[in-house]
Amino acid sequence: MLALLVAGLAGKAVADSVALDAVLTKLAPPPSGEALSQIPDPGRKLLALRSYVRYGAKIADRWSWTKEQIKAFEGSPEHQALLAEIAAVSKHFRAANPGYEIYVHGTVRSLDEQLASWNNNDSVRAGAEEILAAYKAAFGDDGLEPAKIDVRRLGAWLRHFKPSKRASLATPGLTLHGRASAIDFQVMKDGRIYAGANSKQLQSVWRAEGWDEKLKASMEAVGPSFSGPLADPDEPWHYDYAPPPAATIASAQGAKLADILPATPGARACFARRYDAKHLREHPGQRVAGVTFLIRSTGFDDRGEWVLKPDGKYKYTRYLFAIRFARRDGKRAQTTSGECAEAEKMGCHVECDGCGFALEKSGESLLLRLLDEGIRIDGCDEKDVRLMPGADDKAFRAEKVAEAQCRALEKATLGR
Numbered sequence: 009m010l011a012l013l014v015a016g017l018a019g020k021a022v023a024d025s026v027a028l029d030a031v032l033t034k035l036a037p038p039p040s041g042e043a044l045s046q047i048p049d050p051g052r053k054l055l056a057l058r059s060y061v062r063y064g065a066k067i068a069d070r071w072s073w074t075k076e077q078i079k080a081f082e083g084s085p086e087h088q089a090l091l092a093e094i095a096a097v098s099k100h101f102r103a104a105n106p107g108y109e110i111y112v113h114g115t116v117r118s119l120d121e122q123l124a125s126w127n128n129n130d131s132v133r134a135g136a137e138e139i140l141a142a143y144k145a146a147f148g149d150d151g152l153e154p155a156k157i158d159v160r161r162l163g164a165w166l167r168h169f170k171p172s173k174r175a176s177l178a179t180p181g182l183t184l185h186g187r188a189s190a191i192d193f194q195v196m197k198d199g200r201i202y203a204g205a206n207s208k209q210l211q212s213v214w215r216a217e218g219w220d221e222k223l224k225a226s227m228e229a230v231g232p233s234f235s236g237p238l239a240d241p242d243e244p245w246h247y248d249y250a251p252p253p254a255a256t257i258a259s260a261q262g263a264k265l266a267d268i269l270p271a272t273p274g275a276r277a278c279f280a281r282r283y284d285a286k287h288l289r290e291h292p293g294q295r296v297a298g299v300t301f302l303i304r305s306t307g308f309d310d311r312g313e314w315v316l317k318p319d320g321k322y323k324y325t326r327y328l329f330a331i332r333f334a335r336r337d338g339k340r341a342q343t344t345s346g347e348c349a350e351a352e353k354m355g356c357h358v359e360c361d362g363c364g365f366a367l368e369k370s371g372e373s374l375l376l377r378l379l380d381e382g383i384r385i386d387g388c389d390e391k392d393v394r395l396m397p398g399a400d401d402k403a404f405r406a407e408k409v410a411e412a413q414c415r416a417l418e419k420a421t422l423g424r
């Protein structure tokens with residue numbers, strides 16, 4: 009009987025909270041309503057809703073990325089640019105403060121992580137108790153019964169309510185950490201967090217030992233896209249990140265490759281070289297009798313799928329390649345594929361540490377220079393067979409030829 013009663017009460021509580029969410033969501037500008045239903049405590053719910061209501065319709069521009077958006081960001085040129093700047097700050101900090109290191113816990117904080125913190129954080133609990141008490145004072149103890157809520161009055165009340173103390177946590181969905189637009193830099197010593205992103209260490213460690221100034225110095229030296237630290241609330245570890253314009257990232261990534269091929273999805277260029285009998289006679293050690301090289305600009309959409317139509321919707325592009333080496337001894341040709349990129353130099357690499365070759369452009373032809381570790385033939389799951397640079401197989405000059413000459417190679421290695 010008691011068990012039945014308890015189960016019945018629990019069932020009623022669930023029904024009530026569903027009904028409450030249905031009413032409160034009417035006030036929540038999209039997409040914030042979804043987050044509201046994942047905050048079980050009514051006080052914490054009201055406190056979050058207050059932020060959402062005050063933000064209004066423009067909340068969508070600020071809202072944290074979805075799982076799909078986070079996935080699309082990972083590995084993109086924009087992500088790499090952010091990681092490179094964090095690495096530069098870390099390197100500078102390590103050199104300036106021997107024995108200490110920077111620790112960054114991820115570049116994007118998912119909405120799920122934010123909700124979990126919101127539902128557990130102590131400063132949020134204090135704010136939640138305060139707003140719930142004020143709400144009951146204004147609307148009565150039973151004021152949160154779904155049927156009794158006057159949505160318009162509640163909206164107006166939330167807009168005007170001012171908590172006496174601010175929570176030390178941004179409302180779920182609204183932190184810049186949710187869009188890779190803010191980074192917390194913590195200080196690590198001997199593999200442990202020494203000065204963390206933690207308000208309890210603000211005076212005793214960050215200020216007392218000057219880590220705020222030390223971090224700031226590294227930022228000013230090598231972190232041009234970071235601004236900060238956050239002043240309100242006082243977080244010397246928190247820096248906002250405004251990525252350089254996409255065009256800058258794209259041109260830094262493709263300045264030289266773009267000379268070979270525009271970064272338009274589906275753009276292709278084919279290069280080939282067939283060594284004649286005279287050349288081979290003069291190079292007795294050469295094992296490669298011919299090279300066919302395809303480079304293709306490939307778009308990637310939100311889901312990481314290929315976009316090969318020039319007018320297709322894509323998030324970023326990469327240069328993929330395929331190559332075939334015809335062999336002098338008449339054995340089956342060796343083919344492989346991977347990605348071309350440029351750091352200080354242009355180069356093309358096979359996955360799984362398969363190495364590859366450096367790329368140099370001279371006029372309309374390309375020079376492919378094998379790396380010392382050679383180039384891996386076939387995929388990661390096969391045996392590691394490589395074409396190694398030999399006395400007469402170090403570099404191959406290939407001329408631009410009709411795209412059609414690469415079609416079979418493209419289909420065989422890239423699939424399409």
Ligand SMILES: [Zn+2]
Binds near residue numbers: 192243246247
């Ligand atoms: Zn932060």
